[in-house]
Amino acid sequence: xxxxxxxxxxxxxxxxxxxxxxxxxxxxxxxxxxxxxxxxxxxxxxxxxxxxxxxxxxxxxxxxxxxxxxxxxxxxxxxxxxxxxxxxxxxxxxxxxxxxxxxxxx
Amino acid sequence: xxxxxxxxxxxxxxxxxxxxxxxxxxxxxxxxxxxxxxxxxxxxxxxxxxxxxxxxxxxxxxxxxxxxxxxxxxxxxxxxxxxxxxxxxxxxxxxxxxxxxxxxxxxxxxxxxxxxxxxxxxxxxxxxxx
Numbered sequence: 001x002x003x004x005x006x007x008x009x010x011x012x013x014x015x016x017x018x019x020x021x022x023x024x025x026x027x028x029x030x031x032x033x034x035x036x037x038x039x040x041x042x043x044x045x046x047x048x049x050x051x052x053x054x055x056x057x058x059x060x061x062x063x064x065x066x067x068x069x070x071x072x073x074x075x076x077x078x079x080x081x082x083x084x085x086x087x088x089x090x091x092x093x094x095x096x097x098x099x100x101x102x103x104x105x106x
Numbered sequence: 107x108x109x110x111x112x113x114x115x116x117x118x119x120x121x122x123x124x125x126x127x128x129x130x131x132x133x134x135x136x137x138x139x140x141x142x143x144x145x146x147x148x149x150x151x152x153x154x155x156x157x158x159x160x161x162x163x164x165x166x167x168x169x170x171x172x173x174x175x176x177x178x179x180x181x182x183x184x185x186x187x188x189x190x191x192x193x194x195x196x197x198x199x200x201x202x203x204x205x206x207x208x209x210x211x212x213x214x215x216x217x218x219x220x221x222x223x224x225x226x227x228x229x230x231x232x233x234x235x236x
Binding site (some may be wrong): 005008079082083086087089090091092093094096097098099100101102104105106 | 107108111113116118119120121122124125128131135136137188213215217219227
């Protein structure tokens, strides 16, 4: 799996998207806080946070005995920019390919 | 693979294959003028030069080829601008997969993101800069 795929794999899960949404609203939270807000087990939240951390989408800082998680949205922005631009390029190309093949099936 | 598109084209495998592998036909839709060694992609290792209307040039090499089934192109890790100045570019890969379909040919295109978009690399760079 190419490294940037981690971002999209991370975003493919609805619980992880909710974690991102909550972190973006609150500015940061511990796994326990997220678990309480979302009524998902703390263990499951920690697993999701690890996936987001692997993708570079969240970072941690110590806060007492707990870790506090924050969003690092830059990778998401770059990845989205890349995907939008290259996706649009392929949409144009494939339209042109369809016309080419219809006009001149060879 | 990040960008992923699938379309069904109203033509047989042979027609779609030639639109992907014959440089005259490839130039009609790719958005760049393509010059392939010998005019066509025939085997792994075949090279091609792509020239865009702004004068930018990039080269690609065939990484895998199975006639009328699969074509994988890898961009070489540099490009040349209109003035001939060469600058590095991260390599990336385009993969075409063809399959017969009731209405013609099903074509799936995927393009991998270049490595510099690795979010973890970005994160590490940010940490060390602090």
